Amino acid sequence: MNKLISVILLVVILLLNGTINPVHSQANQPVKKLEVIKKVGFNAKSICPANFECKATPLNDGTYMVKANHVRNLNLDFYGRFQKNKFLWKKKVLVDGRFNSIQPDLLDPQKKVIYENYEYALENENYIIKYTYDGNVLWKYSLPSRPDKLVMLKDGILFTVPKNTKWNAHGIITKIDFNGKKVWEYHLDYVTYGHPVYQDETIYQNVNGTGLIALTPNGEEKWRYSTDEIIFDVPVVSKNTVYFITGENLYALDLNGNLKWKKRIYDTPNSYLRLSLGLNDTPIVKTIRELKGVYPNGNFKALLMLKGYKEGKEIWKTVFQNAELLSSNEPIIDTNGIMYFLHRNGVKETSELYLLDTLNGKILYANTNPQILSLLPDTLRNGSIMAESSKIMKIKNDDGTTTPYEAPGPYINIIQYKLKK
Numbered sequence: 001m002n003k004l005i006s007v008i009l010l011v012v013i014l015l016l017n018g019t020i021n022p023v024h025s026q027a028n029q030p031v032k033k034l035e036v037i038k039k040v041g042f043n044a045k046s047i048c049p050a051n052f053e054c055k056a057t058p059l060n061d062g063t064y065m066v067k068a069n070h071v072r073n074l075n076l077d078f079y080g081r082f083q084k085n086k087f088l089w090k091k092k093v094l095v096d097g098r099f100n101s102i103q104p105d106l107l108d109p110q111k112k113v114i115y116e117n118y119e120y121a122l123e124n125e126n127y128i129i130k131y132t133y134d135g136n137v138l139w140k141y142s143l144p145s146r147p148d149k150l151v152m153l154k155d156g157i158l159f160t161v162p163k164n165t166k167w168n169a170h171g172i173i174t175k176i177d178f179n180g181k182k183v184w185e186y187h188l189d190y191v192t193y194g195h196p197v198y199q200d201e202t203i204y205q206n207v208n209g210t211g212l213i214a215l216t217p218n219g220e221e222k223w224r225y226s227t228d229e230i231i232f233d234v235p236v237v238s239k240n241t242v243y244f245i246t247g248e249n250l251y252a253l254d255l256n257g258n259l260k261w262k263k264r265i266y267d268t269p270n271s272y273l274r275l276s277l278g279l280n281d282t283p284i285v286k287t288i289r290e291l292k293g294v295y296p297n298g299n300f301k302a303l304l305m306l307k308g309y310k311e312g313k314e315i316w317k318t319v320f321q322n323a324e325l326l327s328s329n330e331p332i333i334d335t336n337g338i339m340y341f342l343h344r345n346g347v348k349e350t351s352e353l354y355l356l357d358t359l360n361g362k363i364l365y366a367n368t369n370p371q372i373l374s375l376l377p378d379t380l381r382n383g384s385i386m387a388e389s390s391k392i393m394k395i396k397n398d399d400g401t402t403t404p405y406e407a408p409g410p411y412i413n414i415i416q417y418k419l420k421k
Contacts, residue, residue: 149195184219223257261312278358279337295346300325316361
């Protein structure tokens with residue numbers, strides 16, 4: 001009996017000291033509910049024909065920008081502006097081209113314009129195009145390759161592209177103004193596939209094999225932190241700290257580029273890492289560990305883990321089973337520290353919606369069959385978020401076989417959720 005009491009006291013002490021961290025799983029009972037406060041449905045016959053992948057992005061005036069990419073033939077792609085049950089206009093996508101992302105990259109609601117990353121597939125050329133809510137293209141800016149993401153500044157657009165030449169591969173950070181004119185370029189030592197991060201008059205950019213650099217809004221270098229490790233994701237920045245991750249470590253720097261601490265986070269050689277920032281300056285590392293075997297749909301099996309850190313120590317871990325190796329859905333965190341994310345379940349072939357407290361890793365809400373295709377970026381406002389529902393449909397292949405494909409259908413639903421207190 002005395003031994004049992006001693007063990008219990010030891011565990012309590014270790015928990016209080018942070019030596020043993022709370023581990024959560026999908027078995028946690030959700031303690032809150034998610035309320036549907038708005039649902040907008042679109043008829044498939046009027047908006048999204050068969051064998052198209054369609055997405056509708058809410059604009060600020062009650063209309064939706066609809067993008068439709070055909071699953072096989074890019075010459076059939078179209079885009080348009082939709083209201084209620086009809087298109088205000090619909091246009092064919094520019095000849096021999098396709099939007100790299102059928103979600104608009106950047107919206108400017110005040111000027112009612114959209115900045116989009118666009119690719120001429122047959123010519124292997126990339127552009128940024130600016131067009132109005134009426135679909136009129138105002139200009140296009142030629143790129144050497146596809147940027148990961150466009151970042152809006154108060155006086156222009158910022159992006160980074162990898163550039164391959166005959167002799168080497170490197171990256172270029174570029175700023176253009178709202179008229180499509182280049183303002184400045186900054187050439188990186190090595191190639192990078194991450195986008196720049198802009199916060200508090202500083203531009204941060206990760207560079208594989210070199211480290212992290214910080215620039216002024218005018219493109220002048222402020223400082224750099226060197227490491228020869230492979231950087232896995234773009235940095236996240238709090239009021240006093242810059243965080244970034246490699247395949248080996250989580251780094252914390254001050255705003256002058258000096259190391260505050262680093263924590264080893266290496267998992268396995270076949271793990272993929274992503275970084276987010278939770279409430280109270282809590283960096284969160286998302287790890288997808290590749291497992292042996294594949295699911296019936298052909299996707300590789302994996303284990304998903306979310307880990308929270310504080311001052312170089314792991315403070316919580318939440319584990320999700322039946323994950324798929326490559327999941328495109330990245331978490332979204334609101335101002336209250338609630339993380340919204342989709343967990344792709346390879347067994348059920350569905351995307352499960354979870355809400356998680358970033359302070360302690362506890363699951364606040366779970367829906368294991370929401371039929372949500374994606375959480376819509378830039379819609380997290382006033383404690384609510386918009387999502388797009390989906391359904392598994394089958395696409396007929398040229399050889400007569402069918403392939404399961406997750407896409408909106410038989411209609412598109414834009415659903416606005418709000419977490420009940």
